Amino acid sequence: MVKTNKQSENTEETILKAASEIFIEKGFNGARMQEIADKAGLNKALLHYYYRSKDKLFRAVFSKVFQRLMDGLISVFEGNMSVFDTIRIFFKEHQEVLITYRHLPVFILNELQRDPNIVVDMFDTSRLEKVRSTFFQRIEKEKQEGIIRQSIQPMDIFVNILSLSAFPYAAKPLITSFIGINKSAFYDIMEARKDGLADFVIQSIKA
Amino acid sequence: MVKTNKQSENTEETILKAASEIFIEKGFNGARMQEIADKAGLNKALLHYYYRSKDKLFRAVFSKVFQRLMDGLISVFEGNMSVFDTIRIFFKEHQEVLITYRHLPVFILNELQRDPNIVVDMFDTSRLEKVRSTFFQRIEKEKQEGIIRQSIQPMDIFVNILSLSAFPYAAKPLITSFIGINKSAFYDIMEARKDGLADFVIQSIKA
């Protein structure tokens, strides 16, 4: 019973990596199997040999990318820090990831809009539910303790920190055109923004 | 010199409307000329007769949609209200537009990433520059007057209000999956969020 040819594992990885780059850059509809094969330096038939179809290959890519991003995010909320500290750590980690994988926000947003179902079976719902409820309860508790303003809704905190963190990367072309700057100036602004974000949120939710 | 057949203006409009719906829903790469023709109830060759190519038709659509959105936004900043009032009005108007045209954020973000150049020649740069500089100056002035915190950067205010306003609509599938709700519950949350957004920002920038 032989299973492993050194080649196979390698090509499978090579394909996935090339596919990731192309899919993330051009989206599902814009990507071409031939282009992925070229980037991987392999025959197009090989992509189908290993991943059956474009759709399956795409799911493999999306799943990997999405899960990596989510795991990082969710783990921040699993600690038992104060809400303020959670927010600080969240921004710090999230910004770091986003600076490295700049194209992920638009990619994920767009593909999720194209087919919201790709995400099904990709969420560990029980883990998610647990994280959500404990984080929301912690917010409620700190409201009672007079740390957080009464009028603040847990949901809003969540949506707002996500928005402030991810949107600018998705909207890079818009923002740069809008304020008339070039790419590097944009990332300078993002860099400078980074540290102020947590304060921005905390300032508006603290009692 | 004949120029206007009643039909022509009508079909041109019909095509643009159908094209808008399809392009916004599926993006440039996902849209099919045949599908647009079907939706318009016309022959595919007509699309080419009026708009020459898929690309030109797309630009006509994007330009119209983008300009309508931008005009609304920019005009808010052109008034000479206080910064706080400007923020309040901005959210109020922007949210209204976004609730009506829910698919615009992802569409614009994605197409702009696909080809950042489509937006060139679509900005009235002088108007934009004027708006930007007067708004930023107003912020600086209110900082001097002790209304706004010294540490706040004008750029950040701009990026933050845009993020808070637009991101949730772009991330609808993500958010609904994340917190396990359905579509109508999502728009309930958006509705409830609307009024608190301005306060959220003002609270964190006020001195």
Add this chain to the structure above:
DNA sequence: TTTATTTTCGACCAGTTGGTTAAACTTAAT
């Protein structure tokens, strides 16, 4: 070595896609 299994590839295919063409139809001015 021989045999069986997995991996790689060139060539090919059927369906789709954006785009074209030539002819027919409308409209309204002469």
Add this chain to the structure above:
DNA sequence: ATTAAGTTTAACCAACTGGTCGAAAATAAA
């Protein structure tokens, strides 16, 4: 009614696209 211009259509096409197939290498088992 004739003409001329714009409008609409069906049929068509070349290029592309995801996917398949059979054969050839490569690898490991016998």
